[in-house]
Amino acid sequence: MSDIEKKSIDPATIHMLKKAQADGCETIFDRADAMKPCPIGAEGSCCKNCVMGPCRVPKKKGDEKAKRVGLCGATAETISARNFARMVAAGTAAHSDHARGVTELFLSTAKGKVPGFEIKDEQKLYQLAMDLGVEIGNRSVKEVAIDVGQKALSEFGRQDGEILLAKRAPLKRQQIWRNLGITPRGIDREVVELLHRTCMGVDQEYQDLLYSAARCALADGWGGSMISTELQDVLFGTPVPVYGKINLGVLKKDEVNLVIHGHEPVLPEVIATVIHDPQIQKAAQAVGAKGINLTGMCCSANEVLMRHGIPVGGNFLQQELAIVTGVVDAMVVDVQCEMQSLAQVAKCYHTKLITTSPRAKIEGAVHIEFDEHRAPDIAKRIILEAVENFKNRKPNVDIPSETTDTVVGFSHETINYLLGGMFRASYRPLNDNIINGRIRGIAGVVGCNNARVTHDDPNFTLIKELIKNDVICLVTGCSAMSAGKGGLLTPEAARQYAGDGLASVCEAVGLPPVLHMGACVDNSRILMAATAVVKDGGLGDDISDLPAAGAALEWMSEKALAIGHYFVASGVFTVFGVTWPTSGSDVVTKHLFEEFENSVKGKWGFEPDPVKAAKLMIEHIDKKRKALGIDKARDRVLFDMAKRRELDAA
Numbered sequence: 001m002s003d004i005e006k007k008s009i010d011p012a013t014i015h016m017l018k019k020a021q022a023d024g025c026e027t028i029f030d031r032a033d034a035m036k037p038c039p040i041g042a043e044g045s046c047c048k049n050c051v052m053g054p055c056r057v058p059k060k061k062g063d064e065k066a067k068r069v070g071l072c073g074a075t076a077e078t079i080s081a082r083n084f085a086r087m088v089a090a091g092t093a094a095h096s097d098h099a100r101g102v103t104e105l106f107l108s109t110a111k112g113k114v115p116g117f118e119i120k121d122e123q124k125l126y127q128l129a130m131d132l133g134v135e136i137g138n139r140s141v142k143e144v145a146i147d148v149g150q151k152a153l154s155e156f157g158r159q160d161g162e163i164l165l166a167k168r169a170p171l172k173r174q175q176i177w178r179n180l181g182i183t184p185r186g187i188d189r190e191v192v193e194l195l196h197r198t199c200m201g202v203d204q205e206y207q208d209l210l211y212s213a214a215r216c217a218l219a220d221g222w223g224g225s226m227i228s229t230e231l232q233d234v235l236f237g238t239p240v241p242v243y244g245k246i247n248l249g250v251l252k253k254d255e256v257n258l259v260i261h262g263h264e265p266v267l268p269e270v271i272a273t274v275i276h277d278p279q280i281q282k283a284a285q286a287v288g289a290k291g292i293n294l295t296g297m298c299c300s301a302n303e304v305l306m307r308h309g310i311p312v313g314g315n316f317l318q319q320e321l322a323i324v325t326g327v328v329d330a331m332v333v334d335v336q337c338e339m340q341s342l343a344q345v346a347k348c349y350h351t352k353l354i355t356t357s358p359r360a361k362i363e364g365a366v367h368i369e370f371d372e373h374r375a376p377d378i379a380k381r382i383i384l385e386a387v388e389n390f391k392n393r394k395p396n397v398d399i400p401s402e403t404t405d406t407v408v409g410f411s412h413e414t415i416n417y418l419l420g421g422m423f424r425a426s427y428r429p430l431n432d433n434i435i436n437g438r439i440r441g442i443a444g445v446v447g448c449n450n451a452r453v454t455h456d457d458p459n460f461t462l463i464k465e466l467i468k469n470d471v472i473c474l475v476t477g478c479s480a481m482s483a484g485k486g487g488l489l490t491p492e493a494a495r496q497y498a499g500d501g502l503a504s505v506c507e508a509v510g511l512p513p514v515l516h517m518g519a520c521v522d523n524s525r526i527l528m529a530a531t532a533v534v535k536d537g538g539l540g541d542d543i544s545d546l547p548a549a550g551a552a553l554e555w556m557s558e559k560a561l562a563i564g565h566y567f568v569a570s571g572v573f574t575v576f577g578v579t580w581p582t583s584g585s586d587v588v589t590k591h592l593f594e595e596f597e598n599s600v601k602g603k604w605g606f607e608p609d610p611v612k613a614a615k616l617m618i619e620h621i622d623k624k625r626k627a628l629g630i631d632k633a634r635d636r637v638l639f640d641m642a643k644r645r646e647l648d649a650a
């Protein structure tokens with residue numbers, strides 16, 4: 001096996017890496033070989049929060065008692081916890097700023113100020129109105145929507161009290177947060193306060209920092225991310241199961257290829273509509289193309305895949321490789337997870353890179369700023385940029401043949417409906433199957449790709465291992481795409497990969513054993529699903545009682561750490577891979593891995609090996625089953641008449 005072949009388990013990725021090498025085009029995979037991570041920074045032992053440093057306080061092998069403090073006296077524990085907390089603050093800021101944009105658009109839509117946008121899911125609007133304390137009565141949809149938009153917007157700047165959606169959590173969970181003083185007050189407030197606390201010379205007690213980080217992370221999961229998911233569903237429709245295709249083979253040689261990459265679904269939604277405009281289709285034909293092929297990359301892809309079945313080009317580590325095919329006429333990006341190197345890779349070929357967010361420009365890209373008031377015009381302009389660029393393709397075109405079929409679109413509401421049917425939608429069948437042991441437990445497998453590990457391998461191997469052991473998997477983000485490319489997102493995968501118990505349940509209701517729930521902000525759907533399972537009864541009275549665990553074995557983004565921390569603070573055992581950001585301090589790591597279980601009833605774990613990580617998660621699930629008294633549960637025995645008579649006679 002050549003070195004390139006060890007970079008990914010995905011043949012399309014390997015194929016494109018070889019092409020990039022032949023074309024002399026550098027990618028993230030080359031840079032990962034050329035530059036190793038700084039070991040001091042990786043273990044969280046570098047403090048650069050003031051300019052007397054950076055102070056380096058790494059662990060010293062063989063001299064564990066060595067004094068480890070920065071110039072100001074900050075201990076290795078403080079430095080480690082501060083670095084951890086800053087990542088959580090940044091991740092929360094990213095999700096929540098995305099949410100703010102969606103909320104502003106929602107409010108403008110409710111007020112009728114942005115033509116082309118509308119309220120698509122009224123039922124979800126009413127549910128949200130109730131949870132935000134907005135009166136419904138005989139009021140019009142418009143009135144309710146305006147109030148919902150205003151209430152949601154004020155959650156960002158709220159200064160005291162509790163964020164409103166925290167009330168969706170099980171009552172016991174809410175009480176745990178209150179007792180620890182970590183119920184978020186307002187979304188922006190928690191981010192700002194955490195940045196303040198982690199400034200030079202402020203909060204210098206590692207426990208205090210870790211719990212403040214939990215409060216901030218909860219403002220993401222039950223605040224910013226949840227608001228994003230909810231309002232996007234109300235605006236663009238709540239996902240229902242839809243068929244889709246994934247991997248670089250979805251690109252087409254004889255069509256104009258426009259790739260939408262990033263995170264905010266607003267512009268992609270408009271592009272997806274405008275693309276059918278006959279004038280635009282004509283323009284494509286005029287340049288000799290058979291049509292226009294819209295595909296997605298990263299979480300924008302998840303959004304439009306879930307709602308429209310638009311094919312997915314690939315996940316985070318494939319963004320440069322889409323361009324390497326030589327057929328991407330334009331790649332349009334907004335915010336988050338867009339590599340700056342896209343501009344350089346685009347130069348090797350003919351691709352036009354277009355930035356659209358007022359918050360994110362890239363040197364070398366064309367900037368066409370999105371404005372919701374002129375959304376259709378801007379969408380048209382972007383599509384036409386791609387169309388015009390079709391004629392500039394160079395001869396070195398090569399598209400991998402790989403695509404995989406998927407069934408996606410499992411919002412929390414859809415799972416409810418699919419399990420219980422239209423007239424008695426509920427999580428009851430799921431709970432029953434967990435109690436009777438056919439389903440051993442639930443796992444959320446989420447997060448990114450990371451160029452420091454074999455692309456897609458940890459995610460795919462972990463998920464396969466979990467479903468083999470009857471653990472149903474809920475997936476989002478780039479990890480969902482690893483599962484999709486590996487063929488795990490179809491109902492047929494149940495028989496092929498899942499244990500007998502899980503397979504029998506999946507086959508009975510036609511579900512895949514791995515349920516794609518959306519983008520990373522949609523991890524809030526997993527919180528809602530877990531809460532629904534608790535509320536349905538029989539499995540304890542808090543999320544921490546459930547036979548459940550979470551994982552992100554290929555994480556790289558600060559957003560992933562924020563997500564992990566809100567899962568932990570919501571009572572979930574969460575395992576991360578690649579590298580552990582507080583490994584420089586055994587004390588801080590022990591607190592997160594062990595002592596957190598006594599307070600927030602959830603805890604962190606670290607295990608880069610996917611098979612071992614699955615084992616850890618399954619052991620935790622079994623521990624929870626035992627605590628619930630369902631560890632010896634068996635399939636219910638159905639008595640026939642003869643057996644009943646025997647019982648009656650006894």
Ligand code: NFS
Pocket residue numbers: 263298299316336337446447448449476477478479519520521556557559560
């Ligand atoms: Ni999530 Fe989506 Fe992927 Fe990671 Fe980036 S695209 S928001 S951060 S890399 S899963």
